[in-house]
Amino acid sequence: MYVNRYFTVAAVAGMMLTSCTNDDAVAPQNRAEENFRKKYPDATAVEWEREGTYFIAEFKVGSLEKEAWFDDRGSWKLTETDLPYADLPAEVKKAHEAGDFSAWTVDDVDVVERDGFETIFVLEVERGNTEYDLYYLADGTLVKAFPDDDTDNNYLPVVLSDKITQFLADRYPDYKVLDVDEDNGRIEVEFIHGSVNREAYFTTGGDWLRTETDMRITDVPEEITDVLGGSEYRLYRVDDVDFIETPEGNYYYFELERGELEAEIQIYENGELVVVK
Incomplete structure (x- = not known):
């Protein structure tokens, strides 16, 4: 098993602190092992390795292969589990089988659990020579789909x-x-x-x-669509619209098409229309 896609772990204040308890005398390796045993008391076939500042435990729980990452203080940060497709949550399977990649072959399924963050179900799918990674939440929401570049070790935690x-x-x-x-x-x-x-x-x-x-046109406020409908772009088709928040103000960014004509405009919350392209 290997870790293969970047995710973020937010900085935790407690990680920045030290104390004078006996626990501080425990070497990070031993502390990681202690925390590992508490989290996975039923783990078998445990093997430890080091990558950078992280201690990594490869192990099994029942028939499932897992990989848990601990930082240099021994705190748990990440676990990846190889999962049979049949064991995916019903909502994830339902969403995938109704989605754009339903006809693609599922090559691998991973579950990524992170301290304090949403669990992600990662499906690696392929069709011919093309491979994609699909990120689902447990409720079946597809949050990301992008080409798989076969890069290893990319679930590594990054501190914000x-x-x-x-x-x-x-x-x-x-x-x-x-x-x-x-x-x-x-x-x-x-x-x-x-x-x-x-x-x-x-x-x-x-x-x-x-x-x-990213917005659906039906979710754009009526006062914004009224500006679009009263402009020279009223007969254009909306190809894409994003809501953009900035320190200077917020606006809706439209990508428009009409036959071979294309346009990009911004409509601010005060009704100002700015032509970008």
């Missing part, structure tokens, strides 16, 4: 700064982080807020840049 986690907690209470990516000098955090999937962008220093939410 306190500044970012505090911002998300204040603006989006009870959010659940799904994924994180750092590229071109910015940090992208994908998360669930209620039942809504959002993507927030930050500088590497933790300053909020914007949040994007």
Whole structure:
């Protein structure tokens, strides 16, 4: 078993603290083993290895193969389980079999559990030479689908700064982080807020840049669609619309088509329409 897709584990204040108890004298390896046994008392065929600052236990519970990751303080961060397709939650199977990838071959199924975050069911599917990874929540919500690049060791926990986690907690209470990516000098955090999937962008220093939410046209406020309907773009078809939140203000970003014509516009909450393209 190997870990194969990035996920985020938020920084926890307790991880930053030390104390003078006898527990501090326990080596991280021994502490990881102790916490492992508490979490998985029925584990068999246990093998330990080290990767970077993480201690990894490969083991079985019944017939299921698992892999648990502990940080250098011995705290549990992540468990991946190889799961037969038949053992998936009924809602996940129902959603997959009714979705766009239903005719694809399911090559592998993993369950990813993370400390304090949503459990993710990852289906690796293939058709011909093309492979995709599909991320489902337990209720059958497909939160992500993208080409599988066969990269190993990509479920590795990444710590978000306190500044970012505090911002998300204040603006989006009870959010659940799904994924994180750092590229071109910015940090992208994908998360669930209620039942809504959002993507927030930050500088590497933790300053909020914007949040994007994919919208259905039926969910766009009437005052916004009225602006569109009264504009020169009223006969265009809406191909895609996103709600964009920024420190300077919020707007709806429309991608429009009319025959071979294409346009991109922004409609702000105050009704201002700006042509982007």
